[in-house]
Amino acid sequence: MSPKGEEALKAFQKFSEEFPEDFKRFTAFAAKPYAFFDPKTRELIITTILATKGYESEFKFHPTFFLLGTAWDTAYAALYLASDEASYVTGTTLIVDGGLLAAGGRRRGEEKLV
Amino acid sequence: MRLDGKVALVVGAGSIGSGVGNGRAISILFAREGARVVCADINFQSAEETVKMIREEGGEAAAVQGDATKSGDAKRLVDFTVELYGKLNILVNVVGIASGLGVLETSEDEWDRVLTTNLKSIFLMSKHAVPAMIKSGGGAIINISSAAAFVAHPCLSYGTTKAAIINMTRCMAVDLAKYNIRVNCIAPGFLDTPMVAPIMDDTRRAFLRQVIPLGKIGTAWDTAYAALYLASDEASYVTGTTLIVDGGLLAAGGRRRGEEKLV
Numbered sequence: 001m002s003p004k005g006e007e008a009l010k011a012f013q014k015f016s017e018e019f020p021e022d023f024k025r026f027t028a029f030a031a032k033p034y035a036f037f038d039p040k041t042r043e044l045i046i047t048t049i050l051a052t053k054g055y056e057s058e059f060k061f062h063p064t065f066f067l068l069g070t071a072w073d074t075a076y077a078a079l080y081l082a083s084d085e086a087s088y089v090t091g092t093t094l095i096v097d098g099g100l101l102a103a104g105g106r107r108r109g110e111e112k113l114v
Numbered sequence: 115m116r117l118d119g120k121v122a123l124v125v126g127a128g129s130i131g132s133g134v135g136n137g138r139a140i141s142i143l144f145a146r147e148g149a150r151v152v153c154a155d156i157n158f159q160s161a162e163e164t165v166k167m168i169r170e171e172g173g174e175a176a177a178v179q180g181d182a183t184k185s186g187d188a189k190r191l192v193d194f195t196v197e198l199y200g201k202l203n204i205l206v207n208v209v210g211i212a213s214g215l216g217v218l219e220t221s222e223d224e225w226d227r228v229l230t231t232n233l234k235s236i237f238l239m240s241k242h243a244v245p246a247m248i249k250s251g252g253g254a255i256i257n258i259s260s261a262a263a264f265v266a267h268p269c270l271s272y273g274t275t276k277a278a279i280i281n282m283t284r285c286m287a288v289d290l291a292k293y294n295i296r297v298n299c300i301a302p303g304f305l306d307t308p309m310v311a312p313i314m315d316d317t318r319r320a321f322l323r324q325v326i327p328l329g330k331i332g333t334a335w336d337t338a339y340a341a342l343y344l345a346s347d348e349a350s351y352v353t354g355t356t357l358i359v360d361g362g363l364l365a366a367g368g369r370r371r372g373e374e375k376l377v
């Protein structure tokens with residue numbers, strides 16, 4: 001692992017101690033989707049979290065997974081749309097936003113908007 | 115494989131006629147991609163036929179009878195899945211019936227029947243499946259709407275339910291996000307499936323090829339591939355949305371293939 005990756009990993013571990021509940025959810029959720037990538041990709045995910053250090057409280061209230069998307073999420077959507085699997089799909093928009101638009105401003109964990 | 119280790123419950127996994135409807139195609143494709151699939155249908159023979167097709171390919175599946183509009187049955191289908199395969203990761207709500215009547219022709223009974231079958235089934239199945247999904251560490255729910263949700267196709271009750279499913283999807287997505295459960299929807303356009311066989315003839319097919327920009331009528335496999343993407347971890351940042359699979363029909367807004375301008 002690169003020095004940058006190690007630094008990111010340390011920050012990630014600290015983060016996991018501070019937010020044990022969300023961390024459990026994060027690992028349960030994130031370990032699988034990204035497990036079939038090489039370690040380099042794993043670094044990318046960790047780096048994403050490091051980049052948002054200081055915004056932990058925002059994270060906790062992110063409308064959906066508290067985890068931000070990565071470029072890979074766009075890539076998988078693009079892969080589907082580019083492949084023959086989508087041969088009956090045209091003229092439409094595939095939203096990849098962790099549920100942000102569907103939430104319409106409602107925050108994660110908030111029972112009601114007003 | 116893209117669904118390795120996952121357990122899926124497909125409700126409406128049979129097909130109204132011989133051939134491949136949406137639930138059957140979804141079940142077969144999910145099994146091909148490594149999922150263990152429970153095929154539930156009100157028509158047991160039809161669900162069994164789907165399972166037979168999966169086993170012939172070497173996949174793992176089981177058939178179970180149940181009426182998704184009955185709370186007791188909905189719960190039983192979930193319990194069956196968890197007892198058999200130990201968990202539940204994916205729920206696909208395929209159950210739906212068509213009705214081609216307008217406001218003047220629709221009877222009160224017809225209205226109730228269509229709303230109950232198309233909407234209550236999703237509500238009840240999701241309600242009972244979610245606790246099992248939470249225990250399994252999260253999951254994905256996929257609902258089937260229709261292009262009829264967006265425009266005034268001549269089908270009042272059907273179109274009403276299909277539009278409602280889109281917002282049910284959003285509401286459930288936001289409610290369930292905290293459990294790592296994603297909820298998405300597919301809106302297929304015209305498909306050549308047993309469901310529409312009674313209203314499909316060569317004249318109609320020729321007409322549809324003119325109004326569908328891609329110049330072809332889709333099949334249940336088009337729905338199934340969209341479901342595969344949404345069910346897989348590839349879509350792990352996708353929730354609360356509706357994926358339209360209609361050959362460009364809605365985008366065309368009535369413009370015919372080859373027509374330069376609408377008027």
Ligand SMILES: NC(=O)c1ccc[n+]([C@@H]2O[C@H](COP(=O)([O-])OP(=O)(O)OC[C@H]3O[C@@H](n4cnc5c(N)ncnc54)[C@H](O)[C@@H]3O)[C@@H](O)[C@H]2O)c1
Pocket residue numbers: 125126127128129130131134135136137138154155156157160180181182183208209210211212231235258259260261301302303304305306307308309310
């Ligand atoms: N076929 C199309 O052209 C098309 C287009 C757009 C949307 N859709 C939607 O796709 C879905 C499936 O369509 P299909 O063409 O595969 O239909 P289908 O009738 O072949 O399959 C639906 C299955 O659901 C089962 N079912 C009905 N009521 C049930 C209940 N109460 N409990 C359990 N099972 C029940 C039926 O026995 C049948 O096997 C529907 O929601 C439909 O509205 C279909």
